[in-house]
Amino acid sequence: MSRRYPQDPTARRLASMAGSPFTRRSLLTGVGLGALGAGLSACAPPLPPWGNGPAPTATGTATAAAAAPSTQLPTDRSATDKTVAWANWTAYLDYDEEKKNYPTLEAFIKESGIKASYAEDIDDNDSYVAKIKPQLQASPRQDINRDIFTLTDWMANRVIRDGLVQPLDLIRMPHAANLRESLKDVSFDPGRKHSLTWQSGFAGIGYDKSKVGRDLKSLSDLWAPDLKGKVTVLSEMRDTVGLIMQQQGVDITGKFTKDQVAAAMDEVSKRIADGNIRRVKGNAYMEDLKSGNAIAGIVWSGDLFVLRAETENENWEFVIPDSGGTLWSDNMMIPITSTHRRNAMALMDYYYRPDVAAQVAAYVNYVCPVEGAQEEMKKIDPELAESPFIFPSESWIKEHKVQGFRALDAQEDADYSAMWAKVVGN
Amino acid sequence: MSALAHIGGSTSGSAPAAQPTPTKRGKVAYLLLLPGVLWLIVFFVVPLVQLFTVSLQSKFPGYPGYYYRDVNFGNYLTAVVDYWPHFARSLLYAGLATLLAFILAYPLAYAMAFKAGKWRGVMMICVIAPFFTSFILRTIAWRQILSDDGWIASALNALHLLPGGHITETWVAVVAGLTYNFLPFMVLPIYASLERADPKIIEAGGDLYANGLTTFRTVTLPMSMPGVLAGTLLTFIPAAGDYVNAELLGSDISTKMVGNGIESQFFRVVDGYPTAAALSFTLMAAILALVFLYVRKYGTEELL
Numbered sequence: 001m002s003r004r005y006p007q008d009p010t011a012r013r014l015a016s017m018a019g020s021p022f023t024r025r026s027l028l029t030g031v032g033l034g035a036l037g038a039g040l041s042a043c044a045p046p047l048p049p050w051g052n053g054p055a056p057t058a059t060g061t062a063t064a065a066a067a068a069p070s071t072q073l074p075t076d077r078s079a080t081d082k083t084v085a086w087a088n089w090t091a092y093l094d095y096d097e098e099k100k101n102y103p104t105l106e107a108f109i110k111e112s113g114i115k116a117s118y119a120e121d122i123d124d125n126d127s128y129v130a131k132i133k134p135q136l137q138a139s140p141r142q143d144i145n146r147d148i149f150t151l152t153d154w155m156a157n158r159v160i161r162d163g164l165v166q167p168l169d170l171i172r173m174p175h176a177a178n179l180r181e182s183l184k185d186v187s188f189d190p191g192r193k194h195s196l197t198w199q200s201g202f203a204g205i206g207y208d209k210s211k212v213g214r215d216l217k218s219l220s221d222l223w224a225p226d227l228k229g230k231v232t233v234l235s236e237m238r239d240t241v242g243l244i245m246q247q248q249g250v251d252i253t254g255k256f257t258k259d260q261v262a263a264a265m266d267e268v269s270k271r272i273a274d275g276n277i278r279r280v281k282g283n284a285y286m287e288d289l290k291s292g293n294a295i296a297g298i299v300w301s302g303d304l305f306v307l308r309a310e311t312e313n314e315n316w317e318f319v320i321p322d323s324g325g326t327l328w329s330d331n332m333m334i335p336i337t338s339t340h341r342r343n344a345m346a347l348m349d350y351y352y353r354p355d356v357a358a359q360v361a362a363y364v365n366y367v368c369p370v371e372g373a374q375e376e377m378k379k380i381d382p383e384l385a386e387s388p389f390i391f392p393s394e395s396w397i398k399e400h401k402v403q404g405f406r407a408l409d410a411q412e413d414a415d416y417s418a419m420w421a422k423v424v425g426n
Numbered sequence: 427m428s429a430l431a432h433i434g435g436s437t438s439g440s441a442p443a444a445q446p447t448p449t450k451r452g453k454v455a456y457l458l459l460l461p462g463v464l465w466l467i468v469f470f471v472v473p474l475v476q477l478f479t480v481s482l483q484s485k486f487p488g489y490p491g492y493y494y495r496d497v498n499f500g501n502y503l504t505a506v507v508d509y510w511p512h513f514a515r516s517l518l519y520a521g522l523a524t525l526l527a528f529i530l531a532y533p534l535a536y537a538m539a540f541k542a543g544k545w546r547g548v549m550m551i552c553v554i555a556p557f558f559t560s561f562i563l564r565t566i567a568w569r570q571i572l573s574d575d576g577w578i579a580s581a582l583n584a585l586h587l588l589p590g591g592h593i594t595e596t597w598v599a600v601v602a603g604l605t606y607n608f609l610p611f612m613v614l615p616i617y618a619s620l621e622r623a624d625p626k627i628i629e630a631g632g633d634l635y636a637n638g639l640t641t642f643r644t645v646t647l648p649m650s651m652p653g654v655l656a657g658t659l660l661t662f663i664p665a666a667g668d669y670v671n672a673e674l675l676g677s678d679i680s681t682k683m684v685g686n687g688i689e690s691q692f693f694r695v696v697d698g699y700p701t702a703a704a705l706s707f708t709l710m711a712a713i714l715a716l717v718f719l720y721v722r723k724y725g726t727e728e729l730l
Contacts, residue, residue, distance in 0.1 A: 045480075045699075048489035126693040158696075162491075229591055272678050279595055280678050287566070292575040293594060414490030414696035421698075425679035426690030 046137040049163040073166055078342035082114045085340075086148040086347065087121035087128075089330065091306075092199065094363035104359050108350050114343045121146070124282060125155040136164045136336055147338040148347065150198045154238055156331040157188035157407045165194050165333040172345050175352035178371045182394060183329065187253075188407035195331035196348050199302075199360075200367035202318075202389065202402060203239035204325040206289070206299035206307075210315040218322045219247045222296055223276045231277050232285045232297035233268070237420040238405040239326050240280070240298050241265060246324040252405050261416055265423045272423070280424045289316075301389050302366040318389070324401030329369065361390055481703035490697045501704040509687045509705060513712065516683040519597065519672075520665035523604035524612075527661050528654070530605070531612035535653075536646075538613075539620035553613050561607060565674045568603055569594055572675070595677035603671035611660035619653030620646075655724055659717060666713055684709050 093102050105116055122128040129151070135142040151159065159165050170176055176196055189195045207216050216222065222231050233240045242252050244264040250256050271277045278294050279285075286303055288294040290311060304318040334344045350356060354372035361368035362380050368390055377385035388396045408416065481501055486492035506513075538549045556564060572578060572593040582588040593599050623646070631641030647654075669685025676682065688705045691698030 044495060045483060045493040048486055048492040124693075130693050158491075269679075275590070277678070278592075284674075287569070291570060291573040293569075293573050293592070410490045410696075417694060417696045418698070421690045421695050423678075424690075425677075425682040426686050426694065 046139070049161075073341070074337060074339050076341045077339045081340065082343065083117070083340060084114055084147045084343035084347050085117045085119065085145060086150075086344075087119050087146045088148075088150045088198070089122045090120045092120075092150070092330075092364055093118060094360050104351070104356050107356075108347060112346055112350070114346060116343075116347055119146075122150065125152050129155055129159065132335070133162075133164070137162075141337050143337040143339070144335055146335055147340040147344040148332050149335060150330045150332050152236075152330050153186070153188055153328055153404065154408070154413070156195050156333060158413065159333065160189055160194050161410060164336050166336055166338065166341055167193050168196065168334070168345060168348075172342065173349040173352070175349045178352045178354060178357075178373075180369050180371060182397070183369055186329075186404070186407070189331075195333045196352070197329045197369035198332050198351075199364060200327055200329040200369055202301040202320060202325050202327055202367065203234060203236070203243060203298060204301065204318055204320045205296065206304045206316065206318050207296035208289075208313070208315050209317050210313075211292075211295040216296060216317075216319065219243060219298075222298075223271060223274075227276070227296055229275050229278050230293075230295045231271075232288050232294040232299075233277055233280050234285065234298050234300070235280045235282045235424065236328075237416060239300075239328065240268060241416075241420070242326040242403075242405045243298060243321060243324075244268065246326075246401065246403070247321065249323075251403075252326070253403050254406065256406070258412070258415065262419065265419055269423050272425075302364065305365045305389070320400040320402060324403060327367070327397070327402050327404045329404075365390060367392060477703050477706060480699055481707050483700045483703075485697050485700070493697075493699060498700070501700040502708060504701055505704040505708055508701075509684060512682055512684045512687045513709070515597075515681065516666045516685070516709070517712070517716075519601050519604060519683060520662050520668075522601050523608060523665045524658050524662045526601070526605040527609050527612040528658065531609060531616055531657065532650075532654075535613050535616035535620055535650075538617050539623075540625070550617075553610050557610065562670060562674075565603055565607065565670055568599070568606065569674060572599055572602075594675055595681075597676065597681045599675040600671050600681050600683075603675045604665045604668060607668075607671065608661040608665050611664070612657040615656040615660065616650055616653040619650045619656075623649040651724070655721070659720075663713055663717065667709060 094104055095101075096103050102118060105118055108114070109116055128149075132144045132146075132149075135144050168176075170192070173196075176192075179192065179197060183197050183200070184192060186192070186195075205216050205219070205222065209215070212227065241261065241264045244267050245252050245256065245260060248260070248264060248267075250260045250264070268277070268280070272280070279288065281288070285294070285297065285299065286307060289297070289299075289307060299318070301318050304316055308314060308316045332348050334341055338344060351360065352370055354370055355376045357368055357370035357373040358376035358380055361373060361377060362384055365384075368374075368377075374385050374391040377391070384390055392402070479495065480493075482495075482497050482499070483493040483501075484496040484498045486494055534549075534553075538546055538553075542549050570576065574580075574592050574594075579588065579593050582593070583591065590596060627649070628641060628645055631645040632638075636644065666683075667685055669683055669689055672681055672683040672686050673689075684705060688702050688709075691702035691705065695701075
């Protein structure tokens with residue numbers, strides 16, 4: 001099998017240089033040296049996927065075959081091996097504390113006969129993907145023993161771009177058509193060929209009304225002198241920088257420039273330097289809100305409702321800033337190594353049934369991406385069915401200027417991640 | 427290099443009777459060594475070689491996040507130019523934590539060795555017990571202890587002794603965390619060398635009309651030097667490479683250490699692998715150089 005070489009002459013020369021001098025067979029001849037060989041062959045970094053189409057089928061040189069991971073899908077064993085393994089984030093599926101199981105998942109197993117296993121493997125997009133990527137890019141690829149993983153938009157963008165996921169056969173997934181209209185065509189996966197939304201959420205302002213003593217409406221309210229050092233913001237660049245860009249009048253869904261991103265990052269740097277921002281944090285910001293180190297900040301909607309329930313403090317408020325909020329989604333995808341493609345698609349399809357989606361939404365309290373679930377929710381919890389933070393109407397989203405951060409191209413992605421690392425001092 | 431030779435020379439010189447003779451027993455010793463050596467090759471040498479090759483790779487033009495094999499020392503330049511403040515902080519915080527740990531650990535080890543009596547076992551358990559729970563959890567617990575609403579911060583705030591209004595997210599919290607987390611590594615070697623010391627020799631100091639301080643300075647302390655040396659190394663080296671304390675207890679920008687830079691370049695920055703590898707190697711080299719100088723200056727014959 002050969003690879004498509006890049007057009008650029010420099011890149012072409014590099015690609016030929018990067019080809020491993022070893023063939024797989026020569027590496028494996030020394031059985032005793034297997035481990036050492038694996039270690040050293042890993043020295044050759046993986047090659048970029050040239051283009052996104054299926055690999056050409058003409059036979060090529062041995063070096064090319066050894067260096068480029070195959071884009072051919074593994075044989076699907078779904079029919080004979082009725083299992084599916086799903087990697088997801090913590091507290092992201094309805095859980096029965098008494099029976100110690102996931103009711104909707106149990107129902108799926110009973111109904112389909114597919115033994116579904118569920119693992120809370122992911123608590124950070126970057127570290128999870130850093131862990132599995134070498135296996136997915138190895139030549140030959142190594143199975144990560146997961147058939148679905150759930151990653152946020154921008155990381156879904158990267159894994160789709162790198163060809164690390166399998167395409168979905170939407171024809172086998174009749175309920176997938178229930179996907180919210182606004183999520184059907186996303187910039188990182190036009191036509192939803194590789195991904196299906198699991199849950200969505202908003203980033204906005206969260207605060208303890210009793211401690212702040214007034215209503216916070218806009219981002220500039222967070223920089224008030226009396227809140228100095230009591231404000232936490234998200235380390236998720238697209239949320240914190242996205243909100244500030246919106247405040248600065250930039251359309252985060254459009255073709256914004258590097259300067260506009262830099263201007264928003266400068267604002268964050270300034271607020272850190274002035275001591276307004278206590279800390280830029282990932283999931284751990286919840287702990288600061290609980291301990292009182294922070295009483296306001298840029299937060300995720302679902303977390304605030306969890307915090308309200310956990311601390312039994314009704315003073316925790318979540319608002320979309322007057323300049324607009326961001327909408328992000330986590331997306332289910334099938335890793336390129338999965339041999340249970342059809343089982344995985346059956347599971348995804350199952351969670352797009354409105355009644356099932358409503359059960360999940362009633363537990364996780366994030367934005368439900370499934371049309372029709374709102375009606376089902378009325379049977380479970382009429383109050384939740386009315387919440388715009390779970391079932392926002394398209395008009396509500398427009399009115400509150402809630403937008404999704406545009407998918408970045410590879411170069412922007414690299415530039416902005418490096419710029420953001422500098423802002424937070426890493 | 428010469429420091430290594432120095433240590434090697436002094437140990438073989440101090441114990442000429444223990445020179446192994448090339449007999450059958452010698453061969454068995456080598457065989458017994460084999461698993462350890464293999465282990466080190468597979469899990470230390472090979473990854474180290476790979477890390478080094480990564481640190482010399484270049485970015486693939488037009489394909490961010492991909493690299494090609496190269497000999498690009500520019501990565502080291504980037505690492506040092508962009509991260510010299512992080513290096514400085516790492517060495518400074520680790521140095522401060524080592525000093526503080528020494529000040530806290532010596533009296534503790536001394537008490538355990540000479541004064542504890544039947545309480546020695548209990549004290550030992552108290553020193554070791556923290557290891558039974560996760561390092562991360564213990565550091566997060568420190569966030570609770572030092573939090574704004576905690577009694578330490580509230581008390582200091584009430585006395586207007588806290589300039590920034592909070593303890594977490596300051597360098598003080600980072601150094602305190604480092605000191606706490608690596609304290610047992612200082613206590614145990616000092617205790618071991620003090621416990622081994624013959625009390626009669628210390629008594630002899632008094633018999634020869636030296637006062638307590640002089641006895642301590644000229645007899646006890648020198649006898650415990652191998653422990654002190656080992657303890658400072660065991661504290662300083664991991665503390666300099668630590669990033670958990672700076673991440674959990676420090677702030678953005680002003681208290682980040684090299685470890686945070688490596689973490690970020692490796693995990694968060696799309697095309698940061700070579701920089702992360704170069705940072706790791708530079709840190710290793712810096713620590714190795716410092717340790718050589720230190721051992722050369724203070725290393726004693728009893729060290730090994």
